Amino acid sequence: MPELPEVETIRRGLEKVLPGRKISKVDVRYSGSIKMPTVSKFTAKLPGRRVIKIGRRGKYLQIFLDNESVLVIHLRMTGKLIFSFTPLTIDKHTHVIFTFSDHSVLYFNDIRKFGTIYWLPIKRMYEIKGLACLGPEPFSPEFCPGYMAEKLAKKKTTIKAVLLNQEFVAGLGNIYVDEALFRAQIHPQRAAASLTQKEMAALYRAICEVLQEAINCRGTTMSDYRDATGAYGGFQQLLRVYRRSGKACLVCGYPIERIIVAGRGTHYCPNCQK
DNA sequence: AGCAGGACCTGATGGC
């Protein structure tokens, strides 16, 4: 579920509380969540490590530890990281529990069990394929209309499929792709290579704007998403097309449609988006 | 090479 704005919101929440804390106990209740190393090594060797800082790359969260190692966490669709100064009730969706030496706790919950956790030396982070293959961060100088022009010219698929591809740009997911395409007035099924310079400039601007506004709102909560303190996001109030099928376009009044593009539910205004 | 579609899981929702 969480896309860049949600992961960034979680990162900021954890950055306020985790640095300096020392892990005293690790409890893995669903072993499928731990991709690296083995579960027994994970639980035996993590205690004693201290958190240095919290990073993010695309939708990957990075918890840097004091021995040049890092916990890399991907929340996929329904994963949550909840920090509490005191223990909380655990349920069947609580898969990993990190307890710190002052008895504060970090819970990894995930209804659909798609989320993944890796622990490895920083210098081996490239072994996580999805992380190694990530395209530029949307707010980095590398991501710009010129970069888009060069990449899009070679693509033979729809613009929506390209925006969802993390190798093109890191951090976009289904919600923000639909919202960015609406703001740029581009139809999601347009051939990526058919965009004009002007459209690419508008799309670049729309991507940065929608992500920044969503970060300012602390993310979008449709159903499952919560930040590190358990709080909802607020951007769902500002969505213009996502899950608004049948409702009037906020610009022209035409009904928003829902179709499938790149295998995903896609929302757009047939009148505004060409 | 690059893309579409299924697989991975569970829960919510809507139709009959």
Added chain:
DNA sequence: TGCCATCAGGTCCTGC
């Protein structure tokens, strides 16, 4: 109420 089908914000693998 119960059963079934469909849908869900992401990535990885397979096969075309």
